[in-house]
Amino acid sequence: MTSTLITNVSELTTQDADRRVHHDAAIVMQEGRIAWVGSARDVPATDEKIDAGGRALLPGWVDSHTHLVFAGDRSEEFEARMAGAAYAAGGISTTMEATRSASDSTLKALMRQRVAEAVAGGTTYLETKTGYGLSLEEETRHARLLDDLRRTGDIDAITYLGAHLIPPGESAETYTALAAGPMLEAARPHVQWADVFCETGAFDEDQARQVLTEAKRAGLGLRVHGNQLGVGSGVQLATELSAASVDHVNHLTEADIEALAQTWTNWDSHRAEGVPGTTATCLPACDLSTRQPLAPARRLLEAGVPVALASNCNPGTSYTTSMNFNVATAVLQMRLSLAEAIRAATFDAAVSLRAHHQVGSIEVGKYADLHMLDAPSAIHLAYRPGMPLTYAVWRKGQRVH
Ligand SMILES: N=CN[C@@H](CCC(=O)O)C(=O)O
Ligand SMILES: [Zn+2]
CATH class of the missing domain: 3.20.20.140 (Metal-dependent hydrolases)
Structure with missing residues (x-):
């Protein structure tokens, strides 16, 4: 059961109940799901580590x-x-x-x-x-x-x-x-x-x-x-x-x-x-x-x-x-x-699609469906329209792009 940390996330858009957006954040994925969300200064030990390089992360x-x-x-x-x-x-x-x-x-x-x-x-x-x-x-x-x-x-x-x-x-x-x-x-x-x-x-x-x-x-x-x-x-x-x-x-x-x-x-x-x-x-x-x-x-x-x-x-x-x-x-x-x-x-x-208990937000227990932008914040999606901003994608914890 490999655990993977993604850290050094400049902006993490969760879409949780409080619509929280974390800065300098990190997440842990395990068995295809999100196991932990928190500050990059406070990360748990994991088997693997990915440095987001100050990029933005949002739900797929x-x-x-x-x-x-x-x-x-x-x-x-x-x-x-x-x-x-x-x-x-x-x-x-x-x-x-x-x-x-x-x-x-x-x-x-x-x-x-x-x-x-x-x-x-x-x-x-x-x-x-x-x-x-x-x-x-x-x-x-x-x-x-x-x-x-x-x-x-x-x-x-x-x-x-x-x-x-x-x-x-x-x-x-x-x-x-x-x-x-x-x-x-x-x-x-x-x-x-x-x-x-x-x-x-x-x-x-x-x-x-x-x-x-x-x-x-x-x-x-x-x-x-x-x-x-x-x-x-x-x-x-x-x-x-x-x-x-x-x-x-x-x-x-x-x-x-x-x-x-x-x-x-x-x-x-x-x-x-x-x-x-x-x-x-x-x-x-x-x-x-x-x-x-x-x-x-x-x-x-x-x-x-x-x-x-x-x-x-x-x-x-x-x-x-x-x-x-x-x-x-x-x-x-x-x-x-x-x-x-x-x-x-x-x-x-x-x-x-009545799938909101499984997908659609970055919350512990949900599928690790993630979209990393080659930009420090998600506003770049509209600020730089038409630019190839999708940097990395994980589907159920698997890197697919
Ligand atoms: N509007 C109806 N169906 C499709 C288009 C179908 C088509 O023109 O081939 C739509 O969602 O736009
Ligand atoms: Zn249609």
């Missing part, structure tokens, strides 16, 4: 929203959008075709490459979704491939998104019944969560409710893609069904924000204990890439709604796994403080 990013099972890219669609074309849900079918024709080994290699990129950017806990299969056979194949990656520790949480788009030429009623019935049942053994794209051009409120209700009955936790392209029923549906998260949230009414805030009344936000409600997950890179108004993260926080930040890595709306970029954008453009942005990309993202 928790990326709570990605779509990593895909083949091909949509750079032409992106370029057209940058020239003024609007984003529409229908582009999903381009990726569906490319993904259906990719073999298991090709898809696994592509996913491993994307996970490696994410980890090299400081991500240590990853959710990812199906949603480019859109037939019983393909959605089940994608869920199974993801399950293989979960078993090898590449990813951590899997979401069934059979209700991502009604495939071209299929009847909405028939496809919704499939996604809420046999397809869900076939994917079920491989997944922990279910999600629906509730938006014009994808699934309407009734169709989304049908799939989510069946998923809940099957014992899955719920997530919703909602309010991305316009005001809609995504948030109301998510709160009505006690979803753990509603993601995108670019277009919100006051009633939406109030409904989200209401779901947190049995949660002690200081101690992070109690019954968590519906997190508002903001996706800054996606907002920029689709030219949507940035999600109102500040307004949500001020109303008492916990916000998560995620990459939404996918080939259509956000082809990046960079959480450093998303955190910097949240600070620079969404006007979150650095502390709020880090909270959103670590602990509160973990809450949205």
Whole structure:
């Protein structure tokens, strides 16, 4: 049982209940978990010692929203959008075709490459979704491939998104019944969560409710893609069904924000204990890439709604796994403080995945999921945007970058 000390940490962002930030700090890892946190002047004896050289250390990013099972890219669609074309849900079918024709080994290699990129950017806990299969056979194949990656520790949480788009030429009623019935049942053994794209051009409120209700009955936790392209029923549906998260949230009414805030009344936000409600997950890179108004993260926080930040890595709306970029954008453009942005990309993202007892903060007993910056303090993430600041990453105590 080797114990490893990391000392000479100039700034240690813990995300513990008191949101403590220690200076001249040290930590000890043992058996993949954090065994001790304290001052660098007061360290216990350990088997190994790492000198951080005055760098900053923070919890690894928790990326709570990605779509990593895909083949091909949509750079032409992106370029057209940058020239003024609007984003529409229908582009999903381009990726569906490319993904259906990719073999298991090709898809696994592509996913491993994307996970490696994410980890090299400081991500240590990853959710990812199906949603480019859109037939019983393909959605089940994608869920199974993801399950293989979960078993090898590449990813951590899997979401069934059979209700991502009604495939071209299929009847909405028939496809919704499939996604809420046999397809869900076939994917079920491989997944922990279910999600629906509730938006014009994808699934309407009734169709989304049908799939989510069946998923809940099957014992899955719920997530919703909602309010991305316009005001809609995504948030109301998510709160009505006690979803753990509603993601995108670019277009919100006051009633939406109030409904989200209401779901947190049995949660002690200081101690992070109690019954968590519906997190508002903001996706800054996606907002920029689709030219949507940035999600109102500040307004949500001020109303008492916990916000998560995620990459939404996918080939259509956000082809990046960079959480450093998303955190910097949240600070620079969404006007979150650095502390709020880090909270959103670590602990509160973990809450949205109900993983906050294991990850999302640097506290004794939690996994040693750590992100060391090549900078003396975390504000450098926004102060020096776009710079390669990730210096070292540990996942469950193992150095992975
Ligand atoms: N908005 C819905 N789904 C994905 C994008 C899918 C695509 O365009 O390929 C998203 O989260 O942005
Ligand atoms: Zn998404």
